Amino acid sequence: MATTPVRSQNPQSRAKNDHPSGDNRFKIIDRTLKRFQFQQDALIEVLHTAQETFGFLSDDLLVYVARQLKLPLSWVYGVATFYHFFSLKPQGEHNCTVCLGTACYVKNAAELVATLRKAYGIEPGQMTPDRQFGLNSARCLGSCGLAPVVLLDGEVVGRAQPESLLAQVQAALAPSGQASGEDDSAPVAIDLPNEEPA
Ligand code: FES
Numbered sequence: 001m002a003t004t005p006v007r008s009q010n011p012q013s014r015a016k017n018d019h020p021s022g023d024n025r026f027k028i029i030d031r032t033l034k035r036f037q038f039q040q041d042a043l044i045e046v047l048h049t050a051q052e053t054f055g056f057l058s059d060d061l062l063v064y065v066a067r068q069l070k071l072p073l074s075w076v077y078g079v080a081t082f083y084h085f086f087s088l089k090p091q092g093e094h095n096c097t098v099c100l101g102t103a104c105y106v107k108n109a110a111e112l113v114a115t116l117r118k119a120y121g122i123e124p125g126q127m128t129p130d131r132q133f134g135l136n137s138a139r140c141l142g143s144c145g146l147a148p149v150v151l152l153d154g155e156v157v158g159r160a161q162p163e164s165l166l167a168q169v170q171a172a173l174a175p176s177g178q179a180s181g182e183d184d185s186a187p188v189a190i191d192l193p194n195e196e197p198a
Contacts, residue, residue, distance in 0.1 A: 025154060026064065028053045028142045033068050040069050043079055047086060052138035053151065055095040056087045092127040092134030094172045096165075097151040101140030107159075109148035113137060115162040116169065132173055 019026045032049040036042030046069065050061045057080050066076040080086045098104075098112045113124060116135055120128055127134035143149050146158030152168055 021064075023154075025053045025151075029061075029064070029068075031142045038069060040071055043069060043071065043076065044083070047076075047080055048139075051086055052097060052136065053141065054154070055097065055134065055136060055151075056090050058088075090134075091131075091136070093132045094153050094169070095134040095136065095151075096153075096169055097136040097138050097141070098124070098160075099139075099141045099147070099149045099151075100137045101144065101147075103140070103144035104148040107148040108162075109160075111162050112148060112150060112160055112165055115166050119166055119169075133169070 018024060019030070029046065029050050032042075032046050036045060043065070046065050047057060050065060051057055054061060062076050062080060063073060065071075066073040069076075080088060096116060098109055098116070100109050100113070113135070117123060120133055120135065122128055122133070122135050124135050124137040138151075141149050141151065141156070143156060143158065146156070148160050150157040150160045150165060152165075153172055157165065157168065
């Protein structure tokens with residue numbers, strides 16, 4: 001069964017709903033920031049959300065979080081490098097984050113993980129030996145209405161199904177030119193809804 005893409009209505013509404021950064025994944029971080037009312041002691045929670053959303057903590061992300069929480073960048077960088085569960089480098093050439101938050105879990109998100117685990121022999125938090133594919137899990141990606149939700153190479157896949165997700169990952173990993181060009185199961189960029197996590 002194909003995943004259900006959700007598209008914005010028109011270019012104007014898309015522009016209106018776009019994150020100022022141009023990358024709507026920052027909306028997910030913004031929701032966590034708002035949930036914690038931009039309190040500086042929410043830094044670790046915000047960094048968790050950032051890593052779950054982007055797969056790793058880039059310099060740009062650290063700068064963004066530091067600015068939003070009004071913390072020195074050196075402090076944010078120090079925290080990000082102190083804890084082993086934060087990564088400052090991309091895990092794999094291609095990355096898939098499966099949300100295992102409550103709303104997604106009850107919609108069989110664990111089956112998505114099991115399918116990818118079986119296909120690639122890796123657990124969430126690991127990558128394949130050739131570093132081509134990294135698998136992660138998240139607690140809530142803030143789009144519960146689209147559960148189960150997956151981030152594949154930064155694109156949100158809503159209402160993901162095991163077979164079609166596997167096909168999407170295989171297409172992403174295929175050498176360029178070998179992916180099926182007309183495949184309607186390819187990842188589809190969507191506008192993240194402005195909803196709070198469950
Ligand atoms: S629980 Fe998965 S997006 Fe909220």
